Each structure stands twice: as C-alpha cells, then as structure tokens.
Amino acid sequence: QVQLQESGPGLVKPSQTLSLTCTVSGGSISSDSYYWNWIRQPAGKGLECIGRVYGSGSTIYNPSLKSRVSISVDTSKNQFSLKLNSVTAADTAVYFCARARLEGDVHVYYFDYWGQGTLVTVSS
Amino acid sequence: QSALTQPASVSGSPGQSITISCSGSSSDVGGYYFVSWYQQHPDKAPKLMIYDVTNRPSGVSNRFSGSKSGNTASLTISGLQAEDEADYYCSSYSSRTTLVIFGGGTKLTVL
Numbered sequence: 089q090v091q092l093q094e095s096g097p098g099l100v101k102p103s104q105t106l107s108l109t110c111t112v113s114g115g116s117i118s119s120d121s122y123y124w125n126w127i128r129q130p131a132g133k134g135l136e137c138i139g140r141v142y143g144s145g146s147t148i149y150n151p152s153l154k155s156r157v158s159i160s161v162d163t164s165k166n167q168f169s170l171k172l173n174s175v176t177a178a179d180t181a182v183y184f185c186a187r188a189r190l191e192g193d194v195h196v197y198y199f200d201y202w203g204q205g206t207l208v209t210v211s212s
Numbered sequence: 213q214s215a216l217t218q219p220a221s222v223s224g225s226p227g228q229s230i231t232i233s234c235s236g237s238s239s240d241v242g243g244y245y246f247v248s249w250y251q252q253h254p255d256k257a258p259k260l261m262i263y264d265v266t267n268r269p270s271g272v273s274n275r276f277s278g279s280k281s282g283n284t285a286s287l288t289i290s291g292l293q294a295e296d297e298a299d300y301y302c303s304s305y306s307s308r309t310t311l312v313i314f315g316g317g318t319k320l321t322v323l
Contacts, residue, residue, distance in 0.1 A: 197305040198248040202257035
C-alpha cells in the first residue's frame, strides 16, 4: 500500500523559505510509472497545484509561482521536496503531496494517493 | 478566484440525487477528457471519486457518476447518504499551464 507523508516546519517567517519533504513508502519514487506533485489549500479555499517532479528530476511549475518555487527528488531516500522562497501570509496553507500515474509517455491527470497534508503558517 | 467554477453549496435529503456543476473553458474542461472529482471531509486529504470524466476508482460507490457537456462537467450523487456530506472539488488538465487546475469546491449538505 502506497503512503505519502509530508514533513517540515509548521511556522515560517515572512520573506523566508518554506521547505517541505514528502516521504513515499510502499513504492519507488524513481519508477517510470509515476510523477510526484505538490498541491496546496489555503484555509476555507480551493486547491492549487504548485508543481510536479519526475523520478528523473525534471520539473513543471505553476507559472504563478515559478519564480519562487523549486521541487526536487532524492531517490536514495525515496523523498521529494518543495522549496518556496520569499513567502508571505498568502502562502499560508495546508500543503499536500500527491502521486499521479504515467502510462508510458502518457500522463494521467488525477491524483490517486495523497499525503495527509501539513499546515504551514507564514507569520512573524 | 479559482480556475474552474463550481457552486458554493448544494443540499439534498437522504435518498435524493444531487448534481454539482464545474464550468471551465476549451483550454481545460471542454478540450480534454481529463476531468476528475474529489471528495474531502474536514481536515482530511481529498479522495478521488471520478477520473477521466466518467470512471470510478475501485472501491468508490456506483452512486457517484460523472459526465461532461461542452465546457461544463458534472458530478451526480444518487441515493444521498449522511456520509456523503463533504466538500467536492472538480479538476481538469489545463493546456495553459500543463498542470491540473481545480474548482473552488462545493459544500454538500445532507439535510
């Protein structure tokens, strides 16, 4: 059974860098069959895709966050990570990691496994 | 403002059917069969209920069904049950970003 678990600081000061890690168990993050995603949800609001990373390390970012975001993969630890710099109160949200499938070269555009989410508050 | 438009709330009595709409554009909902629906209970992660417009993952009740017409997708829940009370989010692939975009969510109340 695949499980994803987010970890990282729950409180970040304005202008600093938000750093989160998602640990994957029950499957290999380097598999060609999946890609790995970060999604966030401000309190009482909808969901927003931040970006995705492949086992190879290549990435796609949300254009609205592209200048501030970096997603990387550590296959030795079966983890992928999110860094969001120059944070403001608007970045306060629950951050989820999630898995999506690749069927050969074809992307599947839905998320079948999610982490439980972690609340990150941006405040001084 | 979310990329896809959903009603803020819907309600129904046990046993009834309800439909939640999700409006987008030709760059997302209307242009691809990559619409999904998620159920989210308070303080929980979203759960996939429908994918690729009409498909149900294993283990999801057949009371949940999806459809699409033009730029609008719909989720129908028949035979409403108390445990269906939750927030529901639609999503779609967007060619503008090559990412998945979501609706703002619909709160379903079972009266």
